[in-house]
Amino acid sequence: MGEQRESSTWVRRFHPSPESRVRLVCLPHAGGSAPFYFPMSQGLSPAVDVLCLQYPGRQDRRLDPAIENIPDYADAIAAELAPWLDRPTAFFGHSMGAVLAYEVALRLERSPATSPIALFASGRRAPSRYREESVHRRDDDGIVAEMQVLSGTDARILGDEEILRMVLPAIRSDYTAIETYRSEEGRTVRAPITVFTGDSDPRTSLEEAEAWRTHTTGDFDLHVFPGGHFFLANHAEKMMQIISEKISLAASPSS
Numbered sequence: 001m002g003e004q005r006e007s008s009t010w011v012r013r014f015h016p017s018p019e020s021r022v023r024l025v026c027l028p029h030a031g032g033s034a035p036f037y038f039p040m041s042q043g044l045s046p047a048v049d050v051l052c053l054q055y056p057g058r059q060d061r062r063l064d065p066a067i068e069n070i071p072d073y074a075d076a077i078a079a080e081l082a083p084w085l086d087r088p089t090a091f092f093g094h095s096m097g098a099v100l101a102y103e104v105a106l107r108l109e110r111s112p113a114t115s116p117i118a119l120f121a122s123g124r125r126a127p128s129r130y131r132e133e134s135v136h137r138r139d140d141d142g143i144v145a146e147m148q149v150l151s152g153t154d155a156r157i158l159g160d161e162e163i164l165r166m167v168l169p170a171i172r173s174d175y176t177a178i179e180t181y182r183s184e185e186g187r188t189v190r191a192p193i194t195v196f197t198g199d200s201d202p203r204t205s206l207e208e209a210e211a212w213r214t215h216t217t218g219d220f221d222l223h224v225f226p227g228g229h230f231f232l233a234n235h236a237e238k239m240m241q242i243i244s245e246k247i248s249l250a251a252s253p254s255s
Helices: 002-006 034-044 070-084 096-108 140-151 161-166 168-179 206-215 236-251
Strands: 022-027 048-053 089-094 118-122 193-198 220-225
Touching: 022 034, 022 070, 022 096, 022 236, 034 048, 034 089, 034 236, 048 070, 070 096, 070 168, 089 096, 089 236, 096 118, 096 168, 118 236, 140 168, 193 206, 193 236, 206 220, 220 236
Parallel strands: 022 048, 022 089, 089 118, 118 193, 193 220
Antiparallel strands: none
16 A cells, blocks of 8 residues: 555655554645745644645646546545555645645545544635635736735745746636635535634635634634734744644544
């Protein structure tokens, strides 16, 4: 099984921690890639074995066909993660990744043996909160402009614009997936949900972040940080502390 697990094109383990008793799966934002979570993997290792997902259509998967809807994305991710669910597993997703984490959790909870122990949703309104958005229909310049708005003045998030334009087809596919997504009414996960949000995120209001509460039958917690859509770049240490504490609690035998 070890060889099978390591050969997955979806999974990146930057700091393998085979002795850890818990695992955290990190799902990137629209247009994002696995290395975005390298600092989180480094910070949580070796206590937590962190898996960072690499979506198709970018970096070393640039030639793989991109996915344009959330259900197909979630189905593919759930299938890819099957060999990794041999220990208590939590999920962290930012922006589109938060919705994917929720949808994957719904799929995994169909079997008690693979139920996630915790779900961390960052930088995204609740699945039941919709806005009419059409970034995926813009031309290339329009999509780049949207990403510049979301990254604010932090050039680390946007990266090199020339490289960014090379992966625009994948970014457009991601935006198509998240902007056409509609959650099925009334669905909830059993896993506790912890939400992280920026107080000036142009794409998520505090009310929309709070609405994640209705998507779990477990505990709910909301943490508000100063900043915009990518607030986590400046608050990683505090967020990792919260994640570590909650995972540890959820994985304890008495929980």
